[in-house]
Amino acid sequence: MIPIDFSRRNFIRTTALGATGLGLIGPQIESWGAKPPKSFPGIGGVHLAIATICTDGFGNHRHEPAFRVIPELGFKNVEFNLWYPELVTSSYIESLRQRCYAAGLTPISLQGSGFGGEGRTAVIKDLSHKIVLLDGCERLGCQIVKCTGSKRGTQGGLKSVIEVCRQLAPVAEEKGMLVVLENHANNVLENIGDFEEIFSAIDFPNIGMCLDTGHFEGVSVDLHEVIDKFHERILHVDLKDCRERGKGHDTVVFGQGVTDFDAFLSHLKEKSFKGYLVVEQAWSEPKGDWVSDLQKAYTRFKRWES
Numbered sequence: 270m271i272p273i274d275f276s277r278r279n280f281i282r283t284t285a286l287g288a289t290g291l292g293l294i295g296p297q298i299e300s301w302g303a304k305p306p307k308s309f310p311g312i313g314g315v316h317l318a319i320a321t322i323c324t325d326g327f328g329n330h331r332h333e334p335a336f337r338v339i340p341e342l343g344f345k346n347v348e349f350n351l352w353y354p355e356l357v358t359s360s361y362i363e364s365l366r367q368r369c370y371a372a373g374l375t376p377i378s379l380q381g382s383g384f385g386g387e388g389r390t391a392v393i394k395d396l397s398h399k400i401v402l403l404d405g406c407e408r409l410g411c412q413i414v415k416c417t418g419s420k421r422g423t424q425g426g427l428k429s430v431i432e433v434c435r436q437l438a439p440v441a442e443e444k445g446m447l448v449v450l451e452n453h454a455n456n457v458l459e460n461i462g463d464f465e466e467i468f469s470a471i472d473f474p475n476i477g478m479c480l481d482t483g484h485f486e487g488v489s490v491d492l493h494e495v496i497d498k499f500h501e502r503i504l505h506v507d508l509k510d511c512r513e514r515g516k517g518h519d520t521v522v523f524g525q526g527v528t529d530f531d532a533f534l535s536h537l538k539e540k541s542f543k544g545y546l547v548v549e550q551a552w553s554e555p556k557g558d559w560v561s562d563l564q565k566a567y568t569r570f571k572r573w574e575s
Contacts, residue, residue, distance in 0.1 A: 318346035385424030438473035483509035
């Protein structure tokens, strides 16, 4: 993908958020299908990306490892993990914009902390946080906010996620953006039933699924069943390998786990998936020969781009 002139992109976005303008600033745009968001024409094709958790782990390194390592790996598209308060401020988002431009990287999505909250003000606080992330996407010129839920039985449960998403969907639609809900082991967004409940309650095309292969494998949810049931709502995919099925989420180097990525990605392709495949080798801190592992992951999954 051609490196993006961020100053030109921001000018285009502030003057016209149409298909013609968007075609200049990212992947070719085309229809999402049966239920297209009013202001989001879609992402044409399949594009490879990497999440900054691969280089930064869960620590707050202000993305220094990401900007140092990712340009050398071959990846251009980057999902930024923003899990600390100082990372969602306007000044930090602006620094990301400038650093991406300098490094030739394209921000494609922001991952924030999960949905969920309890008490009288929980929904408005959670909603405000997600709107801050959408605003950050606007500043960066990307269009996807990704969040998971909270531990099952806490933080208002699935009911809270649904209520916030109901309020958030019109905001995302107005901005021409997507909010994707990531499945996670031991979470209210864990299995097929959880997503069936969400999508039966929220019929907004701007709210979709981020399918995380490792977390579904970790709780013995069949990836092919997920694709068959939700292929119209799968808008984003996290690629990670899991040591054993049904033994909890335990990330391992690609090829050392149980996931048959060729079969999985072939099935996605058959269902006409369009969006980002995000390499997300998630460690508390990177370990082993992790740079080499990520270089191999780039080579392994690059061929699935369209």
